[in-house]
Amino acid sequence: xxxxxxIIWLSALLCFVHVWSMPMTCHIQETLMESAKDLLRxxxxxxxxxxxQGKVNITFPAPAYATSSTPTVSGSADFIAIYETLKNIELLxxxxxxxxxxxQQKLDNFQNIxxxxxxxxxxxxxxxxxxxxxxxxxxxxxxxxxxxxxKEKFSYCxxxxxxxQVLETLIFILTKNSDCLLRQNRT
Numbered sequence: 001x002x003x004x005x006x007i008i009w010l011s012a013l014l015c016f017v018h019v020w021s022m023p024m025t026c027h028i029q030e031t032l033m034e035s036a037k038d039l040l041r042x043x044x045x046x047x048x049x050x051x052x053q054g055k056v057n058i059t060f061p062a063p064a065y066a067t068s069s070t071p072t073v074s075g076s077a078d079f080i081a082i083y084e085t086l087k088n089i090e091l092l093x094x095x096x097x098x099x100x101x102x103x104q105q106k107l108d109n110f111q112n113i114x115x116x117x118x119x120x121x122x123x124x125x126x127x128x129x130x131x132x133x134x135x136x137x138x139x140x141x142x143x144x145x146x147x148x149x150x151k152e153k154f155s156y157c158x159x160x161x162x163x164x165q166v167l168e169t170l171i172f173i174l175t176k177n178s179d180c181l182l183r184q185n186r187t
Contacts (some may be wrong), residue, residue, distance in 0.1 A: 028082055028121050030174070030181035036113040037170040043106035044099070044163055051157035056149045058165055061138035065177055078177055081135045083121045085173065088143040089166055090114050092150075099159045 064081050093111055146165055150158045174181075 028079070028086070028117050028181050032113050032117055033170060033174055033181060036110055036117070037167065037174060039106045039110040039113070040163060040167050040170065043102045043110060044160060047164055048157065048160055051160045056153075056158075056161050058142065058145045058149060058161075060165075060168060060172070061142040062172075064135040064138035064142070065172060066135070077132045077135060079121070080132060081139065082173055082177060082181075083118070084136065084139050085169060086114055086118050086121070088139065089169075090118060092143070092146065092162060092166065097154070099156050101156060102163075 064085075065078070090111070093107075093114065098107065146162055150162055152158070
């Protein structure tokens with residue numbers, strides 16, 4: 001009686017260990033990126049007219065998202081650039097002093113989607129590609145400029161500039177780098 005029980009437990013343990021050690025797949029879901037873009041757009045509505053006067057022009061880092069000529073897979077430089085972008089967005093929107101004028105439910109949902117996307121794609125950390133230093137430098141400069149604009153004029157309007165820039169970034173990723181995103185069957 002003890003031998004069959006031991007075999008059953010040992011089989012269950014081996015099955016668990018096999019499943020636990022299976023490799024994780026890296027992916028960024030296109031539908032979640034679309035949802036994040038929509039939430040970011042809708043959480044504050046149109047760019048406020050009172051903020052037009054202090055509008056800051058931050059140059060978009062298109063070279064960071066330059067698609068390679070080879071088909072992309074998770075772990076490619078394109079995918080890593082998107083992953084790094086999501087991490088920077090999480091840092092920006094993880095601040096404690098976010099505008100209270102924004103729809104807080106939409107903001108929470110946006111933050112959750114960004115966190116989920118990072119969590120599902122964090123297996124790319126540690127990859128190195130020859131063209132990635134150029135991309136990383138462009139992203140660092142871009143998000144550094146966004147942070148500088150926010151610190152310089154820490155206000156509702158500064159946050160609106162940040163929201164606008166991040167929205168443009170998400171739109172660019174969805175239109176120009178969609179081959180890096182996991183598409184779900186839409187029913």
